Amino acid sequence: MDSDPAPLLSTRAIMALQSIDPATLSEVQAFREDFARFIMPYKFGIDEISTKVSILREEFAELQDYNPIEHISSRLKSAESIEQKVIRKNCEPSFEAIRAAITDIAGVRIVCSFVSDVYRVFELLTAQEDVHVLQVKDYIAHPKPNGYKSLHVIVEVPVFLSGGPVAVPVEVQLRTVAMDFWASLEHKIYYKYDGEVPEALLRDLTAAAGTAGQLDITMEDIHRQVRGDGGAAQYALPVSV
Numbered sequence: 001m002d003s004d005p006a007p008l009l010s011t012r013a014i015m016a017l018q019s020i021d022p023a024t025l026s027e028v029q030a031f032r033e034d035f036a037r038f039i040m041p042y043k044f045g046i047d048e049i050s051t052k053v054s055i056l057r058e059e060f061a062e063l064q065d066y067n068p069i070e071h072i073s074s075r076l077k078s079a080e081s082i083e084q085k086v087i088r089k090n091c092e093p094s095f096e097a098i099r100a101a102i103t104d105i106a107g108v109r110i111v112c113s114f115v116s117d118v119y120r121v122f123e124l125l126t127a128q129e130d131v132h133v134l135q136v137k138d139y140i141a142h143p144k145p146n147g148y149k150s151l152h153v154i155v156e157v158p159v160f161l162s163g164g165p166v167a168v169p170v171e172v173q174l175r176t177v178a179m180d181f182w183a184s185l186e187h188k189i190y191y192k193y194d195g196e197v198p199e200a201l202l203r204d205l206t207a208a209a210g211t212a213g214q215l216d217i218t219m220e221d222i223h224r225q226v227r228g229d230g231g232a233a234q235y236a237l238p239v240s241v
């Protein structure tokens, strides 16, 4: 027996839309189109960086006996999250002002095996001539008070649109598997408690960050022994940054 297909919108929603005056409706539609045009280059910026990192990863897998990149993920900031940041940063609510003030609309996360790999991948990526470094925050050398560790870099990459090239900022976060494990659990806890995390849990999280840091050191040491590399690992940003 054929059943009626579910309607796309409820009668209530259709009636509500019909009650909006046509000028407001076309203003909202124009905003949707403007937002789609605004956000599109950021998606392409993510594609550019993700391709660069995937190429490095494949090259390592093909030609070397060891691959420093465990996995890559990306996200485009949602309209709601851009709006929250506009309010938090007291930014003028225009596309032009948002473009200038908010540099993490496009985000790529690179998870590496060891701390030295984080810096190595950072160097390989930022040495590419079309990758322009705008800002570096080294939360590995200087962790946040809660224990958060990662290497953050805002880079600008050219995206070639039909109207010409556009320089797009992309926030790249590089971290180890242990740092990523800690950050994703901390993020979930932060959201579960809506930012009001109980003191005892905060203390446990900070202690866990220390344990994760120790694990990174031990695992890298074991890895170096197995590979026959002498000496302790050296972590540092290149002098040019």
Ligand code: 0O2
Binding pocket: 104, 107, 137, 144, 146, 148, 152, 182, 183, 184, 186, 187
């Ligand atoms: P989402 O959903 O990941 O995008 P900014 O807010 O960028 O102007 P801030 O806070 O100095 O200024 O930027 P920072 O330090 O570079 O951190 C931005 C991003 O790093 C965050 O993005 C998180 O992804 C991550 N991050 C920073 N601190 C922490 C932390 O303590 N715990 C965890 N789990 N992640 C952190 P968003 O926009 O907050 O969120």
